[in-house]
Amino acid sequence: MHANSSPATQQVRIDLGERSYPINIAAGLLGDPATYQNLPAASTALVVTNAVVAPLYADALRNALQPHYKRVLLVVLPDGEVHKDWPTLQLIFDALLENGCDRKTVLFALGGGVVGDMTGFAAACYMRGVPFVQVPTTLLAQVDSSVGGKTAINHPLGKNMVGAFYQPERVICDLDVLQSLPSRELSAGLAEIIKYGPIADMGFFGWIEDNIGALLARDPAALAHAIRRSCEIKAHVVGQDERENGLRAILNFGHTFGHAIESGLGYGRWLHGEGVGCGMVMAARLSQRLGLVDDAFVERLRALIQRAGLPVTGPRLSPEDSAGRYLALMRVDKKAEAGEIKFVVIAAPGSAMVRSAPDALVREVIDASCD
Amino acid sequence: MHANSSPATQQVRIDLGERSYPINIAAGLLGDPATYQNLPAASTALVVTNAVVAPLYADALRNALQPHYKRVLLVVLPDGEVHKDWPTLQLIFDALLENGCDRKTVLFALGGGVVGDMTGFAAACYMRGVPFVQVPTTLLAQVDSSVGGKTAINHPLGKNMVGAFYQPERVICDLDVLQSLPSRELSAGLAEIIKYGPIADMGFFGWIEDNIGALLARDPAALAHAIRRSCEIKAHVVGQDERENGLRAILNFGHTFGHAIESGLGYGRWLHGEGVGCGMVMAARLSQRLGLVDDAFVERLRALIQRAGLPVTGPRLSPEDSAGRYLALMRVDKKAEAGEIKFVVIAAPGSAMVRSAPDALVREVIDASCD
Structure with a gap:
């Protein structure tokens, strides 16, 4: 693991052999098409987000992805830990299959830890594994769920009991999204730091x-x-x-x-x-x-x-x-x-x-x- | 990959680095406690099977596992491809969590391809991965699903659309179970051979x-x-x-x-x-x-x-x-x-x-x- 600094973007490289990937950290990354260059080639991208984040950032991300994919699809999940369950995960699989998405389709997780965990688990399981990119929108998700490859959903009898270890292709930490974060969530992110x-x-x-x-x-x-x-x-x-x-x-x-x-x-x-x-x-x-x-x-x-x-x-x-x-x-x-x-x-x-x-x-x- | 022959048991070794495992082939393996020696240490085993196979072999397998585990639990799934779905998979997670099974618990898949695929996928996902052993009871499962690590469930819009690549600890091919197999299923196994x-x-x-x-x-x-x-x-x-x-x-x-x-x-x-x-x-x-x-x-x-x-x-x-x-x-x-x-x-x-x-x-x- 090593770090590169530049005035624009800082990068942390996660070295896990063939599953290595970079975490890119800078202001303004989310809406910039250049952020998404050189991902695995695919005709379709699926953005997964939730009802709170969608109005803030879904359009910006979709516009930035348009130059790279023939189709950019969107799934909006209900917000909250209580929806980190199988019926909500199924919404992602439904969207993938209803749109005939093949095993090269790239998933984009746009949101906090719950969206990241669910999108990552969906990517781990869909056709036994498709690529995914994390675009965390909370400080907690940027420092925590962006490293480690832990994905999961909850079971009625326990939290994160059903999941997979599965690594993203890339993590995009846009510092601008932290400006609008509620202060209670900022503090929650500082705990992990x-x-x-x-x-x-x-x-x-x-x-x-x-x-x-x-x-x-x-x-x-x-x-x-x-x-x-x-x-x-x-x-x-x-x-x-x-x-x-x-x-x-x-x-x-x-x-x-x-x-x-x-x-x-x-x-x-x-x-x-x-x-x-x-x-x-x-x-x-x-x-x-x-x-x-x-x-x-x-x-x-x-x-x-x-x-x-x-x-x-x-x-x-x-x-x-x-x-x-x-x-x-x-x-x-x-x-x-x-x-x-x-x-x-x-x-x-x-x-x-x-x-x-x-x-x-x-x-x-x-x-x-x-x- | 290499093969050892002995009058008693033939073995094929699947070499996948740290996920390598043996396939043992002989008559009489299923009910012999020696078959299950030297698996990862655990206090609990969970046998997953279906309503058709359970009356034939569940007792024999449980008895053979008793010397190795403090608890040998059993889950009986409904039989058939139509039940290769999430609600049925959930029965396995329910049993694991209701019994307080930790992440060392070993799952045993006792049945044909459907039981093997579902048990393997449950093992891949439970607490992000627990060990499992395949005990295939059809010729098709013995030659096909015992090698390759493909696990999955069906989605209403497609077969095997949700799953994982996940390798078993060991595969036990007991030739005796083939003697009672319906001839249509014997022929189906011969197709893959x-x-x-x-x-x-x-x-x-x-x-x-x-x-x-x-x-x-x-x-x-x-x-x-x-x-x-x-x-x-x-x-x-x-x-x-x-x-x-x-x-x-x-x-x-x-x-x-x-x-x-x-x-x-x-x-x-x-x-x-x-x-x-x-x-x-x-x-x-x-x-x-x-x-x-x-x-x-x-x-x-x-x-x-x-x-x-x-x-x-x-x-x-x-x-x-x-x-x-x-x-x-x-x-x-x-x-x-x-x-x-x-x-x-x-x-x-x-x-x-x-x-x-x-x-x-x-x-x-x-x-x-x-x-």
Whole structure:
């Protein structure tokens, strides 16, 4: 993995052998036909988006694709995590088959993480695999779902339970789309960016501390650097463990607690990034109780998460035994093995590891971290 | 790819780098616990089968798996191609999630091609991929779906349109299960075996001609040789083109015409192998009209297909313009590109290639091959 800088476009190259691809980062990419040059040849493109994003960007993307394809089709999915399911996925397959799309058809995912995950999974499955391009329109999707090839839909009994590892041809991170992002979603994206500090790079963490004001003010240069560095770190980890057999699990720092919050409150109450933000405080506190890091480190992380506009105190998930409810929810996490919860903890600032922990200690951490 | 022989078990090794696996061929394998040694460690196995196969073999397989797993679960799907769809696939995910199955759970596909394709696709998607083992119970599944990693379900607008390339850990071909197979299904399996002669190995074709009586009489030694040689040839082709970008298409010899017959009559009227048998006669005749092979070759192939108990004359698919209907159906085939039909033809006996052909010539072939 290496990075090129130019005044115009920054690029992170994801090296996965024959499934390698670039992430291009700059303002104004989405509506520029040059952005989509040299993709696999095809007669048809299908843009997949949702009802919120379509009015903002669908025309601009379709116009930019027109010079490259005979047909540019559009599918508009209903918005929201609640529609990340099979009936909605089927809308994509219906559009492909009703229009006689062959196995060279290129899919374009225009939207946030849900659209990206669903479009990627549809591309993985349609005729056993067609090419797709990610055009993420949230900060979270630009730093997170654009690297790693994870695609999925939800099952009534679990989130992201049905999916595939499948890599895009290219990821287009247009900085302009971040200007109109609601601030709660901007903060949610910052949670995943902050994450890369404690697990991999405390130098980057210091840079975020120094530039959190510029990031919240949506300064394009600051956002471009944060996106690029996050993608570089994630790419470095994923490149060593594409199918999540080991190292890659450290990317889930904060997610085990965070998923419990999201699931316990009902999906959609907290944004994913908000759960991760608060979950990182809990996971750091667990690391401290395990004797791995000191109080000062936990406080430093907590302070930055709070400055980023994210919650740092967890909700009670049950009137009687809130910690017990957290534990029960964490035991059904995909990372759990035979009912044992695997926590991502900070081994030392800038370095993470996966381990289990005694229930009593986890209860202490939850009780200390909740209202 | 290489083969080992022993009096007990014959083995074909499918070499696909880290996704390599063995096909074991012998009588009595299904119910023997030793068959399932050294699979990836897991606490739970899930056997997926259908309502026809379950009463015959589910108990034997579950008993053989008991020594290796804490839990051996069972899902019984409704039988038939018409159930190769999402709601039926969902039954597998439901069982996995209701039983809290983690990402180490091993799936066992016990049945014919439909069960194998669905179980394989469920394994490919559950938590983005869990291990699975094929235990095919038809001759067709033993020679065909056990090699190549193709998994899929049907979409209302097309067969096998939603799926994945995903390799099993092991394939278990028990010759005993073939003794109770209906003779129409035995013949359907022989169609795919015969196919390997004209596309790859005329020596094997001669062996089949000499042994067609033994094969129809279900002689275990003859069946073992036919299965092994078919798997070897298929493995050799797939090993060079795992994701079907080129050479692998030759394995579809007879399938373009055959799929049109299956689809035109309504799926289930003709067995897949019956469509392929008749389709090979048509594709051979097309090869002859293109000047690639002579009349004697077409007649030799037709005669063997007929001796195997397979149809060699196609059905009329429309009272007015039967050939036109064949052409329309073939244009929506997955192999078609921008509406141009790609035919697998015999370049010379023992060697195949993919090419298009003038509609007028294809019409001649269809008219000459139908009632």
